[in-house]
Amino acid sequence: VVPFLVPGDWSGSTIPLTPSTAAFFQSIAALRPGSPVLVAFDYDPSTQGEMDPQARAVLSHLMQRGARIAAVSLLPAGPAQAQLAFAGTSTAQGYRYGDDYINLGYLAGDEAALATLGQGITDAFPQDFGERLPTNGRPVLQGIRGVRDFALVVVLGSDERTVLAWLTQVQARFGVRMAAGVSAASAAQMQPYLQSGQLAGLLTGLPGAAEYELLMNRPGPAVRMLDAQSLAHAVIVVFVLLGNVGALVWGLRRKAAVPTVAG
Numbered sequence: 001v002v003p004f005l006v007p008g009d010w011s012g013s014t015i016p017l018t019p020s021t022a023a024f025f026q027s028i029a030a031l032r033p034g035s036p037v038l039v040a041f042d043y044d045p046s047t048q049g050e051m052d053p054q055a056r057a058v059l060s061h062l063m064q065r066g067a068r069i070a071a072v073s074l075l076p077a078g079p080a081q082a083q084l085a086f087a088g089t090s091t092a093q094g095y096r097y098g099d100d101y102i103n104l105g106y107l108a109g110d111e112a113a114l115a116t117l118g119q120g121i122t123d124a125f126p127q128d129f130g131e132r133l134p135t136n137g138r139p140v141l142q143g144i145r146g147v148r149d150f151a152l153v154v155v156l157g158s159d160e161r162t163v164l165a166w167l168t169q170v171q172a173r174f175g176v177r178m179a180a181g182v183s184a185a186s187a188a189q190m191q192p193y194l195q196s197g198q199l200a201g202l203l204t205g206l207p208g209a210a211e212y213e214l215l216m217n218r219p220g221p222a223v224r225m226l227d228a229q230s231l232a233h234a235v236i237v238v239f240v241l242l243g244n245v246g247a248l249v250w251g252l253r254r255k256a257a258v259p260t261v262a263g
Contacts, residue, residue, distance in 0.1 A: 020194055021211040024179050024201025027152060028058070033066030035151040036144050040166060041085070044077040047158035047183055053209035054181040055085040055156050061216060063093035068140050069101040070121070070150075074113070074162055079105045079129040097130055099139045105129030114169035117147040148174040152200075155179075160186035171198055181208065 031037070039058070043051040062069055071082040082103050086095075095101050104125040107113045116124040121144055122136045135141060143149065153176050157163040163180050171178045177200050182190055184205030193199045203212060213219050 015207070015210055015214060017211050017215070018204070018208070020202040020204065021208050021215070022201075023194075024181075024203055024208075025061070025212060025215045027177065027179050027200040028061050028065060028067075031062075031065045031067050031151055035065070035067050036141075036149065037062055037067045037069050038147065038150045038153045039069055039071050039082075040153070040155040040157065040162075041071055041073045041078040041082040042075055042155060042157040042159070042162040043081060043183075044075055044158070045081070048081065050183050050206055051156055051158055051181065052081070052085060053206060054203050054212070055081070056088055057209050057212040057216065058154060058156070058181065058203075059085055059089045060093065060218070061212070063089060063095055063100075064216075067151075069095075070140065070144075071101070071103045072117075072125070073106050074110060074165070076106050079103055083130065098128075098133075102128050102135070102138060102140045103130040104135065111165045111169050114165060115173075117170065118174055120145055121147070146174070148176055150176060152176075153178045154181070156181045158183045158186070160189040163190060167193055167198055179203075 028037075039055075039062075041055065059069070071079070071086070073079050073082065086097075086101060086103065089095075090097070090101060097103075104121070105128060107117075107124060109116075113124070121141060125135050127133060128135050128138070147153070147170055153166065153170065155163050155166045155178065157166075157180065160182065163182060163186070166178065166180075170176060178198065179201040180190060180199050181203035182205075184207075187202070187204040190199065190202055194202045203209065210219075
């Protein structure tokens with residue numbers, strides 16, 4: 001709990017920056033003000049601790065760039081996760097719901113449903129999730145007919161299968177620029193798509209979120225959580241060493257206390 005209670009640079013200056021995180025950052029930094037961005041919140045409360053810091057950092061950067069943000073999800077619990085992430089960032093950035101960002105909600109049907117995004121966003125989502133109002137005519141969706149009209153698609157998925165669905169059904173078919181944030185367990189499966197250029201950037205777990213906060217010069221919850229995790233690992237190592245030393249000393253004392261039997 002020390003990093004949460006005592007402010008300071010515990011590990012911020014020593015966290016290494018990975019090229020995949022830098023590429024993700026640049027893909028958003030290159031956006032022009034007003035560019036439409038589709039963000040998929042494909043994670044649920046079971047992975048919120050790892051994925052939510054990524055979402056908040058990415059949303060903050062998108063809002064700094066003045067992007068128009070539309071959120072969707074292939075998971076039933078995803079829209080609620082999007083609401084929580086927006087609640088922590090939209091007010092600070094002065095973003096207005098319906099004008100600057102919108103939560104479109106849950107898209108049922110997995111891979112087959114993603115094809116409908118190419119035909120029309122308002123067809124796939126007649127009403128939004130946040131206000132339950134018609135999506136047609138909303139300022140945030142002005143000029144957007146299908147998924148190919150978005151300047152960037154960001155997929156925040158805790159399961160690699162969800163990210164693969166977006167890659168095969170959206171990126172490959174419509175040629176949109178795509179970046180992804182995944183859990184640490186899914187990072188290895190995503191590397192080939194990053195190397196092939198299908199992914200413009202990749203955030204990996206809590207370290208990726210911490211790196212992103214540092215790139216924005218705004219150390220936040222991810223950095224503090226990573227500090228706490230690192231210190232917890234150090235404490236575990238110290239106690240393992242102390243336990244082994246104690247066991248060795250106890251064994252030597254026990255051996256010395258055994259009386260020698262004369263032959």
